[in-house]
Amino acid sequence: xxxxxPPAYDTGVANSAxxxxxxxxxxxxxxxxxxxxxxxxxxxxxxxxxxxxxWILASWRLFYHHLAQCSSCFQLxxxxxxxxxxxxxxxxxxxxxxxxxxxxxxxTNSFNKLNYTVLGIVxxxxxxxxxxIIGTIHWFxxxxxxxxxxxxxxxxxxPVLALVAVGLxxxxxxxxxxxxxxxxxxxxxxxxxxxxxxITLLVEAIGWGIHSLVVTICGIIVYKRxxxxxxxxxxxxxxxxxxxxxxxxxxVFCALSYGLRSGFMAADFALLKLRPxxxxxxxxxxxxxxxxxxxxxxxxxxxxxxRKRDNTTELIGAGSDPLLKRNGEEGISDPFQSFxxxxxxxxxxxxxxxxxx
Numbered sequence: 205x206x207x208x209x210p211p212a213y214d215t216g217v218a219n220s221a222x223x224x225x226x227x228x229x230x231x232x233x234x235x236x237x238x239x240x241x242x243x244x245x246x247x248x249x250x251x252x253x254x255x256x257x258x259w260i261l262a263s264w265r266l267f268y269h270h271l272a273q274c275s276s277c278f279q280l281x282x283x284x285x286x287x288x289x290x291x292x293x294x295x296x297x298x299x300x301x302x303x304x305x306x307x308x309x310x311x312t313n314s315f316n317k318l319n320y321t322v323l324g325i326v327x328x329x330x331x332x333x334x335x336x337i338i339g340t341i342h343w344f345x346x347x348x349x350x351x352x353x354x355x356x357x358x359x360x361x362x363p364v365l366a367l368v369a370v371g372l373x374x375x376x377x378x379x380x381x382x383x384x385x386x387x388x389x390x391x392x393x394x395x396x397x398x399x400x401x402x403i404t405l406l407v408e409a410i411g412w413g414i415h416s417l418v419v420t421i422c423g424i425i426v427y428k429r430x431x432x433x434x435x436x437x438x439x440x441x442x443x444x445x446x447x448x449x450x451x452x453x454x455x456v457f458c459a460l461s462y463g464l465r466s467g468f469m470a471a472d473f474a475l476l477k478l479r480p481x482x483x484x485x486x487x488x489x490x491x492x493x494x495x496x497x498x499x500x501x502x503x504x505x506x507x508x509x510x511r512k513r514d515n516t517t518e519l520i521g522a523g524s525d526p527l528l529k530r531n532g533e534e535g536i537s538d539p540f541q542s543f544x545x546x547x548x549x550x551x552x553x554x555x556x557x558x559x560x561x
Contacts (some may be wrong), residue, residue, distance in 0.1 A: 242488040244319075248309030251323075254496055255306060258503045259299035265507065266292045287342040288510050294338055295503060298331035302499075320391045321380050329376035329408065332499060336462070337365050337415065339506040343422050343455065347429070357425070361418055368411045375407040395476075395485065402476055409469035412498075416462035423455035454505035461498045468494035 266289070305323030309315060341362065348358040379400055388394040395401055430447060468490065485494075 242491055243313070244309050244315045245313050247315075247491050248306045250491070251496060252303060252306040252310065254500045255299045255302045258500065258507075259296065259303060261504075261507055262292055262296040262299055265510075266296050287338055287345060291335060291338040291342060291506065291510065294331065294335040295506070298327060298335050299503075301331060302327040315391055317383055317388075317391055317394075320394075321383065325376050325380045325383075328495065328499065329379070329404075330373050333372045333411065333415075334369050336458070336502055336506070337369050339458075339502075339510070340365060340415065340419055340422065342510070343419075343451070346451075347422065347425055357421075361421075364414065365418060368414055371407055372411045375404040379404040396480065402473060405469050405473040405476070409466050409473060412462045412466035412469065416459045416466060419455050419459040419462065423452050423459065426451050426455070450509060454509040457505045458502045461501045465494055465498035 302323055305319055305327055308322070309319050312319070344358040344361055348355040379398075382398055382400040383391075383394050386394065386398060386400075388397065426447075472485065472490075
């Protein structure tokens with residue numbers, strides 16, 4: 205890793221303090237990768253470590269928890285293909301593709317057209333988008349149970365997410381075709397000259413921004429639903445923390461990560477418009493803010509949020525430390541029925557189906 209300082213800035217007007225000059229100084233600085241260039245070998249090793257961790261976790265979830273249970277007695281069950289299992293399958297596929305891309309970067313010590321196609325276009329451009337959208341659909345499936353207004357909102361959101369998925373997939377596909385058929389000698393030349401690349405940057409910035417907004421809306425719905433319960437003030441902190449850490453915290457981190465990637469894509473698009481041929485995609489800031497964090501954090505949050513719940517744990521049990529405070533009178537109806545119902549609605553679909561069997 206080497207450090208490169210941005211060049212001396214000369215506008216032809218002695219140290220002008222105009223807003224335009226300041227913007228061009230900023231873009232000069234960004235052109236040189238925030239002052240720090242990271243080599244392909246270092247970037248690929250870090251990325252390979254992160255994706256390998258996610259691949260191992262996804263493999264464990266997919267094969268041990270799901271396939272082992274679904275293959276019991278060799279019976280074809282109607283609940284094998286759920287959004288939860290589909291998301292785990294997509295995540296496993298995504299990490300497998302990205303591992304191949306990072307491994308080839310280590311082997312070649314370069315970010316060539318093949319590596320960019322496998323890692324940047326197929327991995328982060330198509331598969332990650334669809335993987336995370338499936339996770340968001342799973343969340344909306346959960347919160348839409350039991351309330352007509354939430355279900356109507358979910359059916360309104362689904363076409364938006366589908367449009368984002370189709371838009372990002374189509375633009376990334378056109379980008380790959382232009383990369384290989386456009387006569388570009390290198391990825392840098394493609395980034396500097398291709399109009400399709402600029403359009404893809406804009407589509408990705410808008411798409412990830414919309415996805416971040418949708419997840420934020422989902423988190424707000426869950427928070428309002430919990431806060432509006434009449435007995436929420438009497439619920440023990442352990443029960444509230446269980447739902448918050450299960451749903452709201454992963455949504456917050458996912459929304460921030462999607463927004464971060466959207467911001468980097470928008471900044472790169474603006475830079476290319478202001479300074480054609482300039483880019484800061486080789487900098488350590490780009491790898492962290494646009495590649496590693498928006499991949500690793502949402503994946504971990506979705507794996508955590510979709511983890512298998514312990515079906516033997518109840519909100520009110522016979523143990524000595526119940527999670528909900530009991531009403532002083534016995535023999536009356538459960539005063540926490542609304543909380544119980546909300547907690548059941550927010551359970552994952554596998555647990556709900558098991559309860560119905």
